[in-house]
Amino acid sequence: MMLQIDWQVERVPEAEEYLARIADFCLKTEGIDLPVYAQLQITDDDVIHEINRQHRGVDRATDVLSFPSTDCTPDRTLGHCHKKLLRERDESGCCFLGDIIISLPRAQAQAAEYGHSLKREMAYLTAHALFHLMGYDHMNDTDKERMRAMEEKALNGAGIGRVTDEELIAMAFKAMEFSYSPYSHFKVGAALLTKDGKVYTGCNIENGSYGATNCAERTALFKAVSEGEREFVAIAITAEKSAPWPCGICRQALNEFAPELRVMVAWGDNRDEAPLSTLLPHGFGPKQGTLEFLGKE
Numbered sequence: 001m002m003l004q005i006d007w008q009v010e011r012v013p014e015a016e017e018y019l020a021r022i023a024d025f026c027l028k029t030e031g032i033d034l035p036v037y038a039q040l041q042i043t044d045d046d047v048i049h050e051i052n053r054q055h056r057g058v059d060r061a062t063d064v065l066s067f068p069s070t071d072c073t074p075d076r077t078l079g080h081c082h083k084k085l086l087r088e089r090d091e092s093g094c095c096f097l098g099d100i101i102i103s104l105p106r107a108q109a110q111a112a113e114y115g116h117s118l119k120r121e122m123a124y125l126t127a128h129a130l131f132h133l134m135g136y137d138h139m140n141d142t143d144k145e146r147m148r149a150m151e152e153k154a155l156n157g158a159g160i161g162r163v164t165d166e167e168l169i170a171m172a173f174k175a176m177e178f179s180y181s182p183y184s185h186f187k188v189g190a191a192l193l194t195k196d197g198k199v200y201t202g203c204n205i206e207n208g209s210y211g212a213t214n215c216a217e218r219t220a221l222f223k224a225v226s227e228g229e230r231e232f233v234a235i236a237i238t239a240e241k242s243a244p245w246p247c248g249i250c251r252q253a254l255n256e257f258a259p260e261l262r263v264m265v266a267w268g269d270n271r272d273e274a275p276l277s278t279l280l281p282h283g284f285g286p287k288q289g290t291l292e293f294l295g296k297e
Contacts (some may be wrong), residue, residue, distance in 0.1 A: 004038070004040065013079065013201045023130060026162065030078050043181045066099070066133055074143045078134035079297040098133040123158065123160040153196065158161075162197055168234060174201070184204075184239075188215065189201065189238065190202045192224055201223075202216045212218075221254060221257070232261055234262040235261060235263055240264070241267060243272060246263065251276065255285045259288060263279060
């Protein structure tokens with residue numbers, strides 16, 4: 001998904017990168033892959049105040065406004081009407097979703113009020129507006145809950161959710177303390193983040209019969225799956241002295257549920273990251289369509 005950003009205030013460093021990231025994850029969360037774009041105007045309180053007054057009859061500044069160009073609704077969001085949009089492409093071959101206006105001063109004030117980064121606040125406002133463009137709304141409790149869940153899934157998927165990457169890594173280091181590794185003496189911890197923002201942790205548990213040993217990644221994964229979780233967006237894996245990239249069995253186990261999982265590794269003060277699809281190219285699993293034949297006569 002493409003965001004055309006018009007800065008009418010001083011640019012925020014690296015903003016384009018993380019706003020583009022959240023835009024992509026909003027579209028992925030909706031479950032579609034369309035050539036679409038939206039226009040994002042980042043301005044000040046005076047400008048958004050005037051736009052709010054002219055177009056909505058509300059005589060005050062606000063944090064974000066969205067003006068959809070589609071007729072999507074909470075009952076028929078973008079995921080349900082995307083085929084119609086394909087017939088409405090412009091001369092560039094893309095579908096225009098609409099316009100977004102964000103007040104940077106308001107975003108800065110709210111980030112300070114809520115105790116999180118400006119990055120997260122701007123990402124949240126962008127996600128909120130994009131889901132409005134896709135048809136979501138919050139006029140009643142049911143629609144509000146549904147929209148909020150979609151926002152959180154997109155933010156978590158982009159690594160900008162309520163659980164930050166550093167917090168996830170810290171949870172993995174904490175889980176590492178419980179490692180049972182009397183044979184390898186290589187302690188590993190893992191923290192697995194679901195699309196809904198829950199975190200499941202695990203450590204490696206070794207056994208005198210080496211084949212019965214379980215890695216930290218699978219401990220966390222099996223714990224989550226056993227409690228009904230099926231969708232995951234990121235995993236942090238930690239060790240003490242060397243990079244704890246997942247073994248082949250763990251890569252396959254994680255691929256069963258999340259082929260696009262973000263895999264972060266940390267050891268000491270070192271950090272690295274790669275998508276699971278890079279660690280396990282040409283993956284074999286139900287989400288790649290390679291197991292469709294099972295259960296068929």
